[in-house]
Amino acid sequence: MLPNLKAEKLDPRVRRTRGLILAAFERLIAEKGFESISVQEVTDRAQINRATFYAHFPDKYALLDYSIGVRFRQEMERRTLNACHYTPDNLRNMILAVCDFLVHLHSDCAQPHQQFESLVEGTLKKGIFDLLSHWLKQTKSRSSTEIPATVATWAIYGLASLYSHNKKRPALEKFVDDALPLVAVNLEQFT
Amino acid sequence: MLPNLKAEKLDPRVRRTRGLILAAFERLIAEKGFESISVQEVTDRAQINRATFYAHFPDKYALLDYSIGVRFRQEMERRTLNACHYTPDNLRNMILAVCDFLVHLHSDCAQPHQQFESLVEGTLKKGIFDLLSHWLKQTKSRSSTEIPATVATWAIYGLASLYSHNKKRPALEKFVDDALPLVAVNLEQFT
DNA sequence: TTGAATCTGTTGGATAAGCAACACGGGAGA
């Protein structure tokens, strides 16, 4: 079972602190981009002590990781893709979701730089991979899921990256429908 | 010197907790009125432990007191009436402010009951009295300020109460200009 | 080069907030 967002029974202080840090961080990212943010700015805006930040995150890169992960899982939950299994249609919806996610991320974030992008890529691929693996393991097929999930993950992220960086983007639905069969063929055995 | 709102150097945890309690309380008051609110509801919404509430306020009546006091001082600060001295014009502005305050309080608050009203009255009169006394003490006049400040306080609150309960209210400016001389005459010696 | 300024991570001890439990009291309903 994928860990649900609200299922975790945390100390309320921890939940509150993380929420404050996250909110401050996301507003700052929208204002001035990831690279130029300092930990101090985040903690000032979040109204928490700087030492407390380090009790939760090793550095601002870990915070970015966390932020992207939370947002991704929230989006999957919103589309009810977190509690289902593999079908070509679910796959289609997931690709749509990832494309959407990247497009919004780029418009929400001032000055996306190289480092930022590659961190996002890593986190997002992990999210996609985990969700896909979760789907595939629910099928009766005995075959290993690692390789097909990896292939599909990279393909999906690649598609979304292509789409989101495209200056004049085609209609999303059309784009995804063109690409879907190429990904789905690798996962046929799990249908 | 009247205590400034941001001047107090409080533990940030205390500041945060009070802010959360206050915000939760004010939203609840707008939703269901003061009487039917329980301490538990406030703390649940504020994401605060119930025991923590009692570390800050004896009960919900003290919270109402605090809330009204903060809002009143904020409003006076906004109108820069907190750092000035007695003049008829400042007095006029203060009466305008108190009327405004009561009108908005009644519209923000679902089901204002008797107990609610009398608590508000006490807190507000204390605020008015303190501010007036602060003004009067800055004049060269040697006379005692207690009696004139008391008379003016009650008069001002009475005016605002009358105005805010009036079904079809006259224009505020006209109302105040009619009443102003009656209050000002008691404070003439401090001009 | 030097020095001032700013940010990063880390630490030990102080303090606020959380938690679970308790006694108490006021309904609501059998």
Add this chain to the structure above:
DNA sequence: TCTCCCGTGTTGCTTATCCAACAGATTCAA
């Protein structure tokens, strides 16, 4: 009447957060 439920305040102990201080890295200007 009795019991059950719910809200109020209170308490001792645990835990998260705050704080002040530190050493090291980076930048920038004199």
